Amino acid sequence: MKIMLSNEQATLDFGARLASLLPEKALIFLNGPLGAGKTTLVRGLLLASGHQGSTKSPTYTLVEPYQLPSKSFYHFDLYRLGDPEELEYIGIRDYLDEKAICLIEWPEKGAGFIPEADLVLNLDYEGQARSIKLEPSDASWCQTVEQSLGY
Template sequence: MNKRVKHFLADETATQAWATQLAQHAKAPLVIFLNGPLGAGKTAISRGFIQALGHAGAVKSPTYTLVEPYELGAVAVYHFDLYRLADPEELEFMGIRDYFSERSISLVEWPERGDGWLPPADIVINLEYKDQGRALECIAQTPVGEQIVAQLI
């Protein structure tokens, strides 16, 4: 297991294109963790992914609300940003378990801040600054994740 792919994302357009490709292969239920420093492209990937699934409006970072829901037909997409989470136990009070269902796809930025309260990721995406762009590593963590990552170029 742990199939992985690496990409260099030169700019926002390349990031959106990669996120679109990921979304084309994604099926619920699915949990994706997004790791990287501030400004590395976690929200840009989430935006591209959610828009590729059919959301026509803006996709904002849920930094202050912790989660933004998107009902996209038969699939519910939840975009989490746990950057401002003071204590992982806060996730219990917001009913975190209810967000992870058979019809949900969850994108979780700063997942380490919810350690112990989040389900395991199917896919982990690591981003870091490289030259003027970003280096992306996408790692499968489950058989479902492996099927998706195997289809990414």
Template sequence: MTTVTYNFEVADEQHTQHIAQQLANALKKVANQGVVVHLEGDLGAGKTTFSRYFIQTLGHSGTVKSPTYTLVEPYELGEVNVYHFDLYRLADPEELEFMGIRDYFGDNTVCLVEWPERGGALLASADITITIKLEENVRCFTLTADSKTGTGILAAAFADAE
């Protein structure tokens, strides 16, 4: 598989919102397959802000809160369930086994996973990895396809960005 990567310099929250909306709209077409998105970046990089706009674009009209203390926040959005994970406070990947982590990954689900490196081998592989880095006054987003599904989603979302 050829690796597909898109890079964006984001100067404001509206641009973050735009990227999240484009990705979510493209993903709607394949969400029945199940999609896993890993979100990487330091504290305060913008992972939860991105997730909020992404989840709202998929159809959630309420507040999107950070699952820092609950580990996962579920959103039942009609034909698709979105699970927003924040593994920052995870002490041991084995904790995921106790919460039934494998049950979250499947058809008709979208799993957004912040701090995926803390989940180890118990997490499903990513279809898309989003890395956010703060550099001076901008956030640098790198979106990388990690599967054939991820490649299709990124191409549909950002083909005009090339």
């Protein structure tokens, strides 16, 4: 399923709609070039889940935790990861074992140390707009997402 996002607000809105569909535990990969809207999408998701502070890309810290009343979120950015083995040092398995939503930007940098995602979101440029392609691991969940998001 491919969705067109005309501007930043549309990306925030998509994240907010997606937030309402997420279970208590999920692994979500965010793919796309720099500036495609990965962190903006995460911001929309977190705002809709009750986060009131800023949302920054964890490019230098690797992970930003968000403990919210309804769910826990961990936002990873592996762009600057030198070696996938570094994920063992930050305790990646502990994060993934928790009842939380783990959102991982640049997941290919952690190949071999992170499992298959429940949902892959591929963001890309479409002229001045953006597109997002959803790839859920479960076909029935794909139908639920399509129907619920109204795209």
